[in-house]
Amino acid sequence: MFQTTTAEEAARASWDVVIAGSSFSAMFFLRGLPAGTRALIVEKGAIIPHEAQVAALDRPREEYPMDNRSEMPKDWIAHRMFGGNSNCWWGQVPRFHPNDFRMAELYGQGASWPIDYDDLEVFYGEVEDVMEVAGGGVDHILPRSRPFPYPPHALSRSDRACIDAMPDIWVPVACARANGGGRAQCCANGVCHLCPVDSKFSVLNGIDSFLRDGVHLLTGAEAVSVVINAGRAGGLVIRDGAGEYTISGGIVALGTNAISNAAILKRSGLTAPALGRYLHEQHSIELVIDVAAPGYFGGTSITGHCYGFYDGPHRAEAAAVLVENYNAPNDLRLTPGRWTDRMMLKLIAEDLPKAENRVELDENGAPRIIWTGHSAYAHAGLERAMAGIATILPFELEAIVSQRSAATEAHIQGTHRMGLDAASSVVNGHCETHEVSGLFALGSGVFPTSSAANPTLTLSAIALRAGRSV
Numbered sequence: 001m002f003q004t005t006t007a008e009e010a011a012r013a014s015w016d017v018v019i020a021g022s023s024f025s026a027m028f029f030l031r032g033l034p035a036g037t038r039a040l041i042v043e044k045g046a047i048i049p050h051e052a053q054v055a056a057l058d059r060p061r062e063e064y065p066m067d068n069r070s071e072m073p074k075d076w077i078a079h080r081m082f083g084g085n086s087n088c089w090w091g092q093v094p095r096f097h098p099n100d101f102r103m104a105e106l107y108g109q110g111a112s113w114p115i116d117y118d119d120l121e122v123f124y125g126e127v128e129d130v131m132e133v134a135g136g137g138v139d140h141i142l143p144r145s146r147p148f149p150y151p152p153h154a155l156s157r158s159d160r161a162c163i164d165a166m167p168d169i170w171v172p173v174a175c176a177r178a179n180g181g182g183r184a185q186c187c188a189n190g191v192c193h194l195c196p197v198d199s200k201f202s203v204l205n206g207i208d209s210f211l212r213d214g215v216h217l218l219t220g221a222e223a224v225s226v227v228i229n230a231g232r233a234g235g236l237v238i239r240d241g242a243g244e245y246t247i248s249g250g251i252v253a254l255g256t257n258a259i260s261n262a263a264i265l266k267r268s269g270l271t272a273p274a275l276g277r278y279l280h281e282q283h284s285i286e287l288v289i290d291v292a293a294p295g296y297f298g299g300t301s302i303t304g305h306c307y308g309f310y311d312g313p314h315r316a317e318a319a320a321v322l323v324e325n326y327n328a329p330n331d332l333r334l335t336p337g338r339w340t341d342r343m344m345l346k347l348i349a350e351d352l353p354k355a356e357n358r359v360e361l362d363e364n365g366a367p368r369i370i371w372t373g374h375s376a377y378a379h380a381g382l383e384r385a386m387a388g389i390a391t392i393l394p395f396e397l398e399a400i401v402s403q404r405s406a407a408t409e410a411h412i413q414g415t416h417r418m419g420l421d422a423a424s425s426v427v428n429g430h431c432e433t434h435e436v437s438g439l440f441a442l443g444s445g446v447f448p449t450s451s452a453a454n455p456t457l458t459l460s461a462i463a464l465r466a467g468r469s470v
Helices: 007-012 024-032 050-056 098-107 117-131 157-165 258-267 376-387 456-468
Strands: 014-020 039-043 066-068 170-172 215-219 222-229 232-240 243-254 283-291 302-309 321-326 342-349 358-361 367-371 397-405 439-441
Touching: 007 215, 007 232, 007 243, 014 024, 014 232, 024 039, 024 117, 024 456, 039 243, 098 117, 117 456, 157 170, 157 302, 157 321, 222 243, 222 258, 243 258, 258 358, 258 367, 283 376, 302 376, 321 376, 342 376
Parallel strands: 014 039, 014 243, 039 215, 066 367, 243 439
Antiparallel strands: 170 302, 222 232, 232 243, 283 342, 283 397, 302 321, 321 342, 358 367
C-alpha cells in the first residue's frame, strides 16, 4: 500500500501532482506519470479490505439528489472507498469499436472525438496486461497488436453453439475475471459485484501495478475545489472532519467520477458551456428467453458477446447494441428434461448524450442531477435489436419469458467531455481542461459520445495516455 499521510502533513508539503480519487482513472493516470513524480492521492472514503467487504455484504455509496423527469426509474452508482467502483464492477472489458470514435464523421450522430482507436491501441494493451484480461477471438472486429494476456474462459453451451455457427458476430467475452495469472480463478457463481474469491481485478488486489516511490495516500478527505493561479492549477482544497486544507501541487487531476468531477470543476469557477452537461450512460434491456438448445455451464458469469446489432449504416438512425449472454443460471426453465434450455441476454445500447441531462450545484455547492431520460436514438437501437433477436441465434427461439429495462448500468459518463473546441467541450484529447492548464479531468466524464461497450477499459487507457503526456 502507499505511504499514508494526514491532511495537516499533506498541506505542509509540496507535491508535483495531486490526484482526487483512487479508482481506475486515478490509478492509471498515476501509472502513466514519469518516474520520480511526487504525488498525493486524496480519497474521500476509507481503505476497506476485500474480506471486510464480503463480510459486510455492502459498501459505502455516494448519494446524489436527482430530479428524475423521465418516466423510468434511474440510479447512479458510485462507491465511496479506496479503489472506488473497482471493488464492485463485473469485470467486463471489451474495447470500444473503432467507429465509436467516429460517430459524427460516419453517421452524423453525436460529437467528434479528438482521439481515435489507433491513439489508444497500445494503451488498451497495457491496461489489459495490468488487469490480466482473459479473452480471444475478436481480432476481426476489434484490431489488436498483441494477444490477450490469458485465454478466454470456457464457453457456455449456448455460446459455443452461437460462436461455432456465427463466428463473424459472436465472440468470447474479454473480462478481468481471472483465467490464469496472479489472482484466484473465477468461480462462476454470478455474484461478481462482491466476488467471494477476489478473482476480478481491483485497485486493491492490483495495487502493485501502481506502487512507486514518492506517492502518498490521504484517506477520509474530500476534494472541494481546485486552486487556480493565473490560469494554471496550483493545488487542491480538501476537507475532512477537522476542517479545510489547501494542498499545493503543480498538477491537479480529478479522478472521482463524472458527477463529482463536474461539481469540483464548477466549484472551482470553470465556466465551459458543456461543463456538467451531457450526463449519460448506456440504456439496456434484460431478457429471459426459452430456446431449443441447452445453455449455461461456462467458466465465468458471462462468456459470450454478440456484435450482430453493433456497427453499420443503421447507426445513422438507431444506436449500436452489444449483446451479453449470461452464464449464471438464476432463472432455470421449469420444464422436466429442459431445465437449461434458456438464455439470459442483456441488450446494451449506446446513448446519444443530451445537454439537458446534467449536473448542477445546489445552494450548498453539492451536486444535483437533472435527468430527462435516454435518447430516442437509444430506444430505436433497442427496438431494432429486439425485432432481430431470432436472427442472431442458430437455434429456435421458442418464447420471450420476460424483459425489463435496467435502472442503471453503473457507468456514469459525460459532464466534462473532450474535444478540440472549448465552446463545445471541457477537456482536450489528453484530458487537460481548456480553461486551466495543468488541470486534468479523468474518467468516463470525458466521453463525448456513448458506446455500447463497457467503459472501464477505455477510460483506463485514456487516463494512462493522459499520464504519459505530463
